[in-house]
Amino acid sequence: MSAVQKQDETGDHSVDELAAALAWHQGDKDATIRTLLEDCRHLREQLALAGATMSVGFARGWRPALERSVEVDA
Secondary structure, eight states: OOTTEEEOTTSOEEEOHHHHHHHHTTTOHHHHHHHHHHHHHHHHHHHHHHHHHSOTTTTTTOOOOSSOSSOOOO
């Protein structure tokens, strides 16, 4: 089993996203963080554009939010 995969109690394989991101950058943590921040910035821009162009009726009143409404445990 590679460092990118882990096995849970049920025997299913899942991707360890942290290990995959670090492996993509050959273990360089600073480069990994920079890339993730750039991705976050890009996705926020895309979300803002989508929110500005979609009509209220399209999503039955739902509007995208740039901030999380609930904190995610790490």
